Amino acid sequence: MGETALQRETLLRASKLIKRFGDFTAIDEVNLVLQRGEIHAILGENGAGKSTLMKMLYGVYVPDGGALEMQGKPVTLHPPSRARSQGVGMVFQDFRLVPALTVLENIALSIDRAGFLLNKTKLAQQIADISERYGIAVNPHAYVWELDLGQQQRVEILKALVQGETKLIIFDEPTSVLTPHEVDAFLAMLQRLRADGYGVLLITHKIREVLACADTVTVLRNGKLVYRTSRDQEMTEEMLVSQMIGSAELPRAPERNQVVLVDEVAALEVEQLSINNDHDVTLLTGLNLTIRPGELVGVAGISGNGQKELLETLYGLRKVKSGSIRVAGADVTAGSVATRMERGVVYVTEDPIHESVVPGLSILEHMVLSGMEMSKKGLDVDWSDVRQRFDSLDVVRTLRVAQADRLVETLSGGNVQRMVLARAITRVPKLLLIAYPSRGLDIATTRATQKLLLGLREMGTAILLISEDLTELFEISDRIVVLSNHSLYGPYDPADTDPYQMGHIMLEGDEQA
Amino acid sequence: MIVEILTGAIRAGTSVLFASLGEVVAQRAGVINLGTEGSMLGGAFVAFAVTYQTGSPWIGLLAGGLAGLLFALIHAFLVIQRRANQLAVGLTIIFLAQGLTAFMGQDYVDKQINGLNPIAIPVLSDIPFIGPVFFNHDILTYLVFLLVPLIWWFLFYSKPGVLLRATGEREEVVFSLGKSPTLIRYLAVSFGGLMAGLGGAQLSIAFTHTWVENMTQGRGIIAVALVIFAAWLPTRAMLGAYLFGGAQALQLALQGRGLEVSPFLLFMLPYLLTLVVLFIVERRKVSSMPESLRKVFEGERGGG
């Protein structure tokens, strides 16, 4: 591939871009230049500002400061339809697809050209041509709901490529939905795009992929550009990691007291558990897992690998396909949610705003719903007793739960999360199933939450914790298991492993298992 | 007798088919309109009254369609703009239409009009069996025969059609494409109302040539239910509507022969039939119901 003059043409130049949300500056004077035929990786931890930056380039957000140029000309990119017509395409992490429509129909929708007719034959041919050129085959007449995540991503890529104006494609964490095999194919496709003169912006936090394909790397931290390097300069794994997290060393786990396991009966025993998803297709199969009282087991994995469904099944909200679940020695495989609640199982969902908030009910009423004991008074709940106990609860103060009479639907996301956590741990559960407890919380509350979980653990609660934050898992878990490729790997001792190894298992599974 | 029942099925089912086709489009965009019953009733009355006053069934037909559209616009405004409960609004519109038409229609009961009469299509109508069943109807029946493939083609082979379906499934995708789901829904609901109005008009000025208080008798509700049975496909809506028509025709044929069955049991037939077909299709494992509708039925957060 010869380096022609055309290929060095500057596609995009962003100067001193700023984006604020209220008092919070999400992107602070970031510069970015992208050439034709260049793969530029944007690296950073969660919350570093990668997505915000890309959404400005794709026209979702209007920058609060700075300038944008496409091919030397100043441009405005908002709204996205304008960005598209200027040649910017984006492949989102949460796909913008309509599951009930076919691949072809989804692609047809995204084409901005006017016209009444669909002309399926012509479009199908166009899709076939592009698919072949970039090695991203997908049946244009299949319904999107029939496709797996990797194939859906191909549809998103096709959407960008079918649009003739596209010169630059932004990928938002593209490999998080791909299997290792697919990752290889994906990287090959990126090379092809580069060869054809497309500019590629790749948002990711996976350093190995960056090393494998990027021409240039920009590292963002707390909204600032902290580091930039390119292939012809130094570009090592250690360097990039230390720039991402701000210090060369990984944060060490806080002091964790060893819990003496008095109780010999496991709090949770799962044997050969298999679960189907909503479309009745196997999601997880052959799971074995034991959690003893006073043990905190963390679940790592790329989201969408069955985390939510696993917790729902353990809690009795979802049917078991095969296998058995025992709680404190008693078989609850076929039991209801109520039987589990009686045995001291508590569940904290990953989406409390939609799944836990009941409009019209106050915090007090939510506390009683699960968690606080529903003291009786005649046919009614003894609300004054509940209120007294609520006011004297330590967790309520620690987690700064809002006043008892506030309607929960008026609370912010963080406050809902606080309430949900408070009621989950108020009664010291035997088994706590908890998903993403620190999502939407500030650092201080996150730390407080982690302390509370460790406190529960010392009181003998068995905890199954799902988190997308590997650092958090390493800090507080006794053992870590990984959900990947329809299976559960592990448990691993955090002392014997490191986040890189976990990341590898998250993607490819564990051959030794 | 078979020819009589089949012909009767088409005569009686056409008004329902109009309304069903309109609802296919509206529900594909994510709005369910029980007010279809109200639109039909309004269309039936206005078409009759205007035909009586002007002497022209064509002007009557137009007015009937517009009346249906007007009722649908009330629904669209409250549901799309004010986010009111779709099912409750639809029911209220039925109520409103029943009141309005009963009120304004009292002077028109027992009046005579020159409505739309069956037109035998030359040559085709002479074919034995098929001829009388399919080719000896009023012009609206022929129109609806054409509309079935036309709407099917629109939904699956035109860009606006795909956009409309996308609106009923994932409005955020449509929004991210820079299109307005609100506008698309308004258009779809209006079309549904227009079709229901035409269906009502067919009932009063082409099928029966009379105006009777509350003459639609739940046909609009059946039309809505049949759309679910039809899995939101125009072709299957046709099957459903003429199945309904068949039940009606059977009832008339049996009555005409003085059979010893209570007419009331026969009157129930179309409603029971609708329930039975719904029962059969709703047991399907994978439902093809548009996602927005599922939210209406299952309640985004309950019934409030």
Add this chain to the structure above:
Amino acid sequence: MRRFWIGLAFVLSPFVLFALFLLSQGANPLESYQAMLRSAFGDWYGIGEVAIKSTPFLLTALAVAIPARAGLINVGGEGQLMIGALLTTWVGVFYLQGVPAWVGVPVLILMGALGGAIWGIVPALLRQYARMNETITTLLLNYVAFFTVGYFVHGPLKDPESFNWPFSPKLDEALRLPTFGSTRVHIGFVLAIVAALVVWFVIFRTRVGFRLRVIGGNAIAALQAGIKVNRMQLLAMVFGGAVAGIAGMIEIAGIEGHLRPMTGFGYGYIGFLAAWMAWNHPLWTIGTAFLLGAISVAGNALEMTSGLPSSSVSILMAFILLTVLAVGRGSKAS
């Protein structure tokens, strides 16, 4: 202050709309409203009539409100009332001749409740086992109920002495609901108010009601709290249907004395309006049912003074509910 005026405008708008409608029909709106008010509230007779009229509306409104609290839209009050009336009449006419009131009346109430409950549980079962939407099934079943009543009063339940009129035989005098003094107001009215109070108490002052409200608020949260959502929804439909069925019993034993094809016709739908106007709050339904009862009674006055058909008041009712629905979520309701 500004909110007050906006609120007032909303309250008045359906009446203004209806006035415009009356004007368009050549009636004087002021005179009409005056006549309507006088007929409904001008004397004790009028108020008594309103009480009688609003009794079934209140009960059918409760039949909507109870399932609504569990997240279900029951439009079947109409059919549930009719089947309740049918069963009441059937048992009353064939099995309770000569039975003393203290046995007969409670049995009839039970029969009414049973009839309504049957017509309520069918859509609930269809929802749970065949995923059929209860709004549509209850609507369709209303027609089936209507024709079922038609079948019985033209056939097995027809009074042989009715000269071909489709009436059932009269209920025993002993089985008729007692009235207050010389008025037509019967104890059914008290029964309905008590029912509303009981429903309110159960929903807002008991643990069962608490669970019900959780289901109506967010069924997923209810499942996660271990509440048996399906069973509670089934119960809600059974009780809702039973209450509507009792309305049918009261129509027979309190007012008409026998079953006609049109007994209770339209009451279920008016009850639905009353419930939604009250945001499905059982105590507020007392007010809205009374208001709709007053409008119904006033409709007869309208017919006499302005020559407008009594059906015209259903237009006013629809205007009122459309306004309530339009204000809807804008204000903090439910």
